[in-house]
Amino acid sequence: MSYLHAPRLVFTGDFLSDVSTVNNDTAHYNNATFQPNFQEPGQGATNGWWNPEGGAVFDFQNCSVRQLFLPDGSTQTSQSEDIIIGQAVVGAEGRPTGKMVDLDPDAQMYSALWCVQLRICDAKGNLLFKGDINTTSFRDIQMRQTDGGKSNGQPLGATWTSVITNVEWGKVAEQSAFLKTLRATTQSNTLAINMNPFGYYYNHNDGRFSLGRIIGSIGPYFEGEPLTFAPARRLYGINYTPSARGTYFSTSNFLVEPDSKRVSVDFGSSFPVADSIGTISYKQDLRLAVSKVPQTGVASRQTPTFYISPNDFTEIGALDYQSDPNWLNQTGGIVSFNDLPDATISALDNNQLILVTPSTSLPGQYAIIAREAIDGLVARADNFILRLDYGQSVDVDFYTYQWGKPLANTGITATLQPPTPDTPVGPQNPISELYGNNFPVDGLSFNGQVSSNPQGKAQIRLTGNAIYSPRVYIDGQIYSIDYQTANTDPAFGPEQVVVHLRDYFEEIANPVWDDISEMMIQYSNLYPIMSKYVVNLADPLALAEKKNILIFAFSRGMNDTMHMPVTRDLSTAKRNTILNWLNNPQVAPKPVVRAEARETKAVNPVAPGTPLTDRQTRYREAVKAKNGSFPGFSASDDLFENL
Template structure:
């Protein structure tokens, strides 16, 4: 069960992601060499990191309108937004050296009809998955898309009887949670546009069952071939589907098909339909004939119909004909030609899926990271599978210090074989990386998951979605912290990178301003990391340093100190020069980062512990 199951609520509208962009350049973290003019070169230097759902309304509740009285159900006219009694949620990257996992923090989702609450829940913090930068189609340039999947918890419901749809949704879910997916597209980074920092979103809310992953669907995984340069020639992104009762294939194509505008217009790629291939030998790009090379499932996809994406949320249900066996045969998306079909994209080879539910981590020295790993084959749990974590070696992306060193600070344990539900736990021991990046706290480590006896390349992992951790440096809290010696170097960095603080609230690098606003800083630095009011907004400060700041703020005289000499960070002379990429919108820093990373990915070594 997930948002792909029924009952399901589909909605669409806008979102705002007011991201800061001074911190996109890792060199701006060096307070000794920071150039104040770098803010002028950033396309949104005063970004607040706010994330908001705007103008969102329910489009449909599939299968519910036909029921007696359902047309009057308040859910069908409900608006969807964040909480009316808290500050906006925040969207931030893990690190300037890993910008491909932006996470939502502190989001509350509320459905209201005529100001009456139907349901509300807290969005468990999660990073997007399967971000995509589609290729150019002739003269058409689709915009990047990404998918946030998580669960809603701490749910508040309207009283029974107010909404039949809400009542059915509550009955179908367990554990006090709901499954939710947001797909964002058509983000506008043009500072002169009235839609600056605004994009479009389609969403789905459905049931949740215990032991399901929170951030992806355990089902049939469709994966394009990606070459050594990271190029996806399929014209279709990674996507997932589930088989329901052996009679229907339900797939989420919202983040799979290239989208041209904020209205959800999908690039016309001809007639597309699903089919089942006879064996695993038939791969992407192959020409096949219906009845011989594949068996058709259902009707052609109506993705070219006006409003299809917004009306359906990108979710399609395909009938499986009687007596068609898909239990151990690969499914594929095919394009019709004059007399045959072309395989556009297909399931992973041999039907394998191995994914970690929580793939983005912030860790302290001495922590042991834990995440649940799910292994399936052709959509069914794979018991007794042996998962093999593969640590990725140092990566050099543009003018950045290398990541992944020292490898000894990130040690994965060999997981136990998967249980009857195809699940196991991955544990990684983290130790002090020793400030390998100089002016940036901690280090970035990454790994991918393999299966013993299976070539990892056959799993067709998304190269932009490794398990990634920011491991903070070890830090000994001083007994008597002072402004100049301990607090100011940290606050100076945040003042440089996030000028909105100085413009609208407080100059963090000014002692007197900090003294004046001591109370609000104590409040913000003491918040839980999931609280939308938490500081730092970027969640890139270790627990020990936050505790040091709070200790200093609690001292009655806020001691200034003497300003003991600090080691001056020096640029790493081994780094590669930045490579400009004029095929990507210059305001799309993630596209720039992704292409630079993929150019280097072929040289990254994978090491088994």
């Protein structure tokens, strides 16, 4: 994605993320131990945390275009220069807003945007352009706030990178020279977009509850490029900051354009901010440079800083950010140096970019704040967050680059992370036993060794195999796959592909309530906003009464904003079973199956002849103790179904 190329625009403002927090707590998925107070707001594990009635809504708030960057290297910031400057960036009109949801309670660092539309309109509401943002998940999560998030509760920031498709250009777009140039430059009527959210508020008392700051950049898209990350070179922070318990400037994309003699670095995702709205109080003298000698160091508590002599680098220029506390919001944190000397551009062909500051303890030396990876290597997966059903296969696309150019014949190794342990009930885990991830290890099949083609691209096919409730009361399993090249910089690798593999389940053509009750009760527990304001998902009579609207919601496609459930965590077979019930609601109990027949009955999620695991048996007994029986069987039955 080419959001760093010209022409590009920068917008800033707020985003609304009305996430539900009941479903953030893994223990809340256990129907047998769920209590009503888990749906109440609070600060501890025995309630619904800080926003239990969230509806997963995402939207743009108070966003506007702040700056344009043109192909000649100039910038524009006044509406007198172009009509689009100062105009509102908003979400969809005439339909529900987009959604922001996690992959899973065990994978909350990959929050994804679904069904988000972006529009830019003038003050009269006339459309300049609009388009749909492809589903994309958090990447490059890093420390942002120097106040540690005291005001808002969340000091970290992240990045969403994607493409805008189905672009429609309004009539007034013809009045914008910038938009005409952007439209002529981009390909496939698609645009590249990068958004950096930070400063999110958990605090109910400030007036910014459920709001955060967002910085966005939109530029041209070029065919054949990845969709969820920029095919750019990258800076990595290596200066350890005790107050941040790590590094600022942790990851920053940059682009070298030899024809334009230009270097552009995006600090919009990494520049440290003083507060939740992006005020800059940082005071260091920061300079970009090209190192003349290889840099391999990485920060730690023991070695927090690495130094370099000015004889060992060629300076590009200083970051002019200190004169304006609002610099980040105005510029998006993207710094461009134009008309660089030929020698500097040539040096960048095969030497590392570094970010340095004059040392206060070693006169004449410079501390290295961030550096490029060894040999300028970048290897990243594109579709790195996946949802799989049993028997489903997906090709994961990998791209390899060296010094910003596609790198052919590069081996990529992918390895499943080892299983993580279960956590028994105890003082630090008071509600329910929690179950680990990455097992059974045969849940996924894939070739762990591939090599990039002449375009620097490689593919690994992942296939989901049958798994039978390894986490007992949470559908499916989370698998994390490490990947790297043989020469990946050990300081910054590996990265991960993360998969939610759903449980094996056979669709039931004519289900009764017992077949879907555990699923619907769990949704009622986890999404109280539905049961309080729409329909009680745990009440079959109420569901039958509202079946038409529920059939509509459950039958929507994954990329439809009306899709139900918003967490996309049901397999096709389970969702179809729910739809089958809604089309013919049967509330009567499931007929009792004779013991001898039950021995050979194929049950879900346990396959015929598969013994119950200890954890499944414990869960069954807990449900019986609470409800008097397990759905579909009496309290004396030995088998169970429909976890």
